[in-house]
Amino acid sequence: MLGRAAVEAFRGRFEIHPASLDEPDIRDAALVAGEIRRARPAYVLHLAAMTDVDACELDPEAARLVNVEGTRNVALAARECGAAMVYIGTGMVYDGRKDTPYVETDPRSPVNEYGRSKLAGELVVKELVPRHFVFYACWLFGGGAEDKKFVAKLVERARRGGDLPVVNDKFGSPTYTRDLARAIRDFIGSGLYGTYHCANAGCASRFEMAEEIVRAAGIADCRPVPISSDAYPLPAPRPRMEALRNMRFEQLGMRPMRDWREALDEYVRTTFR
Numbered sequence: 339m340l341g342r343a344a345v346e347a348f349r350g351r352f353e354i355h356p357a358s359l360d361e362p363d364i365r366d367a368a369l370v371a372g373e374i375r376r377a378r379p380a381y382v383l384h385l386a387a388m389t390d391v392d393a394c395e396l397d398p399e400a401a402r403l404v405n406v407e408g409t410r411n412v413a414l415a416a417r418e419c420g421a422a423m424v425y426i427g428t429g430m431v432y433d434g435r436k437d438t439p440y441v442e443t444d445p446r447s448p449v450n451e452y453g454r455s456k457l458a459g460e461l462v463v464k465e466l467v468p469r470h471f472v473f474y475a476c477w478l479f480g481g482g483a484e485d486k487k488f489v490a491k492l493v494e495r496a497r498r499g500g501d502l503p504v505v506n507d508k509f510g511s512p513t514y515t516r517d518l519a520r521a522i523r524d525f526i527g528s529g530l531y532g533t534y535h536c537a538n539a540g541c542a543s544r545f546e547m548a549e550e551i552v553r554a555a556g557i558a559d560c561r562p563v564p565i566s567s568d569a570y571p572l573p574a575p576r577p578r579m580e581a582l583r584n585m586r587f588e589q590l591g592m593r594p595m596r597d598w599r600e601a602l603d604e605y606v607r608t609t610f611r
């Protein structure tokens with residue numbers, strides 16, 4: 339999802355070298371090194387990951403092989419070529435017990451295997467590649483015609499009409515992949531390497547997201563109904579709070595990323611109407 343948005347955002351501003359294979363596997367160190375050597379890039383954007391949170395919980399070794407060892411392969415190859423590296427962190431590395439959005443200085447303490455593997459991958463990047471950017475994202479949306487994630491599933495369900503139960507006791511920062519990709523594109527030339535939260539502004543529950551989606555998609559005969567997450571037990575525990583405040587960008591005096599509602603409205607109107 340983010341990969342496609344990045345190609346779109348970077349096109350025309352950077353020379354993009356997509357992998358030469360249809361399905362390159364980052365678990366294959368030699369293949370990754372070969373791909374990156376061939377391209378001799380200034381930047382390596384590492385956007386591949388095992389992102390199914392419940393699948394990671396059920397098979398932590400598979401999550402480790404992709405999110406930690408795969409990341410190590412990319413980091414070693416980037417270092418060998420002298421490239422700067424971009425890694426995408428996640429709000430799921432926080433324990434979720436805070437009442438307000440997390441800032442970059444908050445301690446990490448993930449509550450599930452996905453969060454643990456993503457944090458371990460982040461530490462590998464920091465250890466191996468001196469010139470790195472870690473951008474933390476949260477609740478990404480933006481798959482467009484190929485969207486199979488929360489927004490597309492919700493639109494499909496809402497079009498059937500009636501009451502639509504949606505969880506209202508977990509909070510995040512819904513973030514448009516287009517906005518994230520553009521923010522990365524515009525920031526990496528700064529040379530200000532480090533770790534940054536990079537989410538659309540604000541904090542929402544899935545229920546609040548659902549209300550916005552139904553409205554923006556123009557679906558009249560569906561009513562989202564707030565429910566507790568206890569009603570939907572899942573293999574992986576989710577933190578109650580994983581919203582992000584872009585404190586480091588604020589400290590640099592940068593223009594804030596737009597509010598999640600505006601970004602989600604644009605995405606839904608242009609994709610599902």
Ligand SMILES: NC(=O)c1ccc[n+]([C@@H]2O[C@H](COP(=O)([O-])OP(=O)(O)OC[C@H]3O[C@@H](n4cnc5c(N)ncnc54)[C@H](OP(=O)(O)O)[C@@H]3O)[C@@H](O)[C@H]2O)c1
Pocket residue numbers: 339340341361362363364365384385386387388389390404408426427428429456474475476477478479
């Ligand atoms: N989605 C979110 O809400 C969110 C939030 C915070 C951070 N992030 C991070 O943002 C980044 C991009 O996420 P996304 O939402 O764009 O995820 P995505 O749509 O699931 O894309 C991840 C991609 O990685 C590929 N991949 C998985 N295993 C691989 C392997 N062994 N070798 C090569 N490619 C592999 C997947 O290919 P297949 O489809 O073929 O498996 C998929 O194309 C990830 O680092 C993710 O952890 C995401």
